Amino acid sequence: MAEALGEFVGELDVAVGPPVLVGATPLGKRRIIPILGGRAFGPRMEGEILPGGADFQLIRPDGVAEIEARYTLRLSDGALVYVVNRGLRTAAPEDMARLMRGEPVPPERVYFRTSPVFETAAADHAWLGRSLFVGFGERRPESVRIRVFAV
Numbered sequence: 001m002a003e004a005l006g007e008f009v010g011e012l013d014v015a016v017g018p019p020v021l022v023g024a025t026p027l028g029k030r031r032i033i034p035i036l037g038g039r040a041f042g043p044r045m046e047g048e049i050l051p052g053g054a055d056f057q058l059i060r061p062d063g064v065a066e067i068e069a070r071y072t073l074r075l076s077d078g079a080l081v082y083v084v085n086r087g088l089r090t091a092a093p094e095d096m097a098r099l100m101r102g103e104p105v106p107p108e109r110v111y112f113r114t115s116p117v118f119e120t121a122a123a124d125h126a127w128l129g130r131s132l133f134v135g136f137g138e139r140r141p142e143s144v145r146i147r148v149f150a151v
């Protein structure tokens with residue numbers, strides 16, 4: 001189904017650290033997940049994800065995780081790209097509980113979609129700022145993989 005959406009750009013394989021639990025706020029449970037690094041690979045996106053970003057999550061009272069990840073990508077030609085990737089992740093309550101504990105859950109049991117936005121000063125990659133993207137995510141115990149499509 002994903003391929004029918006548009007052009008496959010590449011995959012983002014993001015290594016993450018243990019969550020920092022802010023706690024229950026008036027809006028829900030707040031978590032911050034450090035981004036340790038990673039890589040981008042595919043037909044239109046090759047490079048590395050630099051350490052230092054984070055995924056700011058809000059687990060709403062209805063169990064849905066609102067995600068906002070911010071990090072930097074260094075493409076293979078050296079160009080830097082600022083990434084803001086917002087999305088939603090939800091599953092059956094028992095599967096969400098497993099995800100929150102860092103346990104694996106088969107990706108087909110989880111709705112995990114994002115809308116990445118890319119910003120760069122590199123003229124060769126300006127197309128990233130002139131396109132809309134959708135990401136199909138998969139949470140793994142120590143990483144997140146996002147398949148990115150231009151739509």
